[in-house]
Amino acid sequence: xxxxxxxxxxxxxxxxxxxxxxxxxxxxxxxxxxxxxxxxxxxxxxxxxxxxxxxxxxxxxxxxxxxxxxxxxxxxxxxxxxxxxxxxxxxxxxxxxxxxxxxxxxxxxxxxxxxxxxxxxxxxxxxxxxxxxxxxxxxxxxxxxxxxxxxxxxxxxxxxxxx
Amino acid sequence: xxxxxxxxxxxxxxxxxxxxxxxxxxxxxxxxxxxxxxxxxxxxxxxxxxxxxxxxxxxxxxxxxxxxxxxxxxxxxxxxxxxxxxxxxxxxxxxxxxxxx
Numbered sequence: 001x002x003x004x005x006x007x008x009x010x011x012x013x014x015x016x017x018x019x020x021x022x023x024x025x026x027x028x029x030x031x032x033x034x035x036x037x038x039x040x041x042x043x044x045x046x047x048x049x050x051x052x053x054x055x056x057x058x059x060x061x062x063x064x065x066x067x068x069x070x071x072x073x074x075x076x077x078x079x080x081x082x083x084x085x086x087x088x089x090x091x092x093x094x095x096x097x098x099x100x101x102x103x104x105x106x107x108x109x110x111x112x113x114x115x116x117x118x119x120x121x122x123x124x125x126x127x128x129x130x131x132x133x134x135x136x137x138x139x140x141x142x143x144x145x146x147x148x149x150x151x152x153x154x155x156x157x158x159x160x161x162x163x
Numbered sequence: 164x165x166x167x168x169x170x171x172x173x174x175x176x177x178x179x180x181x182x183x184x185x186x187x188x189x190x191x192x193x194x195x196x197x198x199x200x201x202x203x204x205x206x207x208x209x210x211x212x213x214x215x216x217x218x219x220x221x222x223x224x225x226x227x228x229x230x231x232x233x234x235x236x237x238x239x240x241x242x243x244x245x246x247x248x249x250x251x252x253x254x255x256x257x258x259x260x261x262x263x264x
Contacts, residue, residue, distance in 0.1 A: 003196060007189075007192060007193075011184045011189065011192075012182075012183050012184055015182070015183065015184040015188075016179045016182050019179075019182055020179075029184065029185065029188040032184060032188065032192075033188060033191055033192050033195060036192050036195075036196070037192075037195055037196065037199060040196050040199055041199065087167075089166065089167065092167055093166070093167070093170055096167075096170045096171060096174050097174070100178065101171060101174045101175050101178055102175065102178045102179060105175070120168070120171055120172050120175055121172075121175055121176070121179070123172070148167075148168075151171070152167070
């Protein structure tokens with residue numbers, strides 16, 4: 001796949017990924033440009049050891065990290081370690097419908113946001129996220145669990161406030 | 164993935180559907196890539212020069228010196244060359260005096 005084909009296929013996917021991390025539309029466009037330039041510069045080094053999309057996402061994530069903003073403060077109860085089956089599913093689903101999920105994702109701490117975006121939006125497996133972030137699978141699973149719980153807490157609040 | 168995950172995924176994709184990279188940004192990407200391609204050619208030349216001349220600098224000097232020595236040693240001045248040179252200058256000098264200086 002040459003660069004033009006890569007740009008055509010991944011331009012919106014990469015841009016959305018950056019936008020979810022950064023939040024600012026214009027800054028996200030600049031970072032997306034930077035990512036494609038890096039892809040161009042390194043394309044001849046891609047040996048096919050991983051799939052092309054994970055390689056592209058790795059470049060994207062590393063570039064986003066260099067532009068990363070500081071985490072916003074979250075309430076302590078978002079960090080509560082609640083088991084998956086202890087949540088009220090109907091209220092959560094109600095929260096999902098009412099909430100702006102992109103905004104909620106953007107407000108998560110970077111380390112959880114990064115993993116959740118790759119998991120939910122890019123639809124990647126834990127092993128693929130592990131390759132992209134350079135972290136062990138166990139760490140990714142743990143981040144997914146905590147990030148998901150934070151998201152659930154926010155969604156429940158959303159349901160309560162908007163309901 | 165459980166039901167929560169699937170619903171989040173669905174909602175996320177629905178919300179992001181209208182978020183697209185603008186045409187202006189696309190043009191900028193193509194312009195930058197084009198500029199990079201030109202720089203790439205320049206880099207190849209620059210890297211070649213850096214590698215061939217700058218890094219093995221002593222090797223380059225040694226090669227140049229060798230060429231010089233070999234060049235000088237193969238340039239032989241014969242008697243005929245000397246005679247021809249002297250005669251040519253004598254004629255020029257003679258002509259100079261004959262012109263009435």
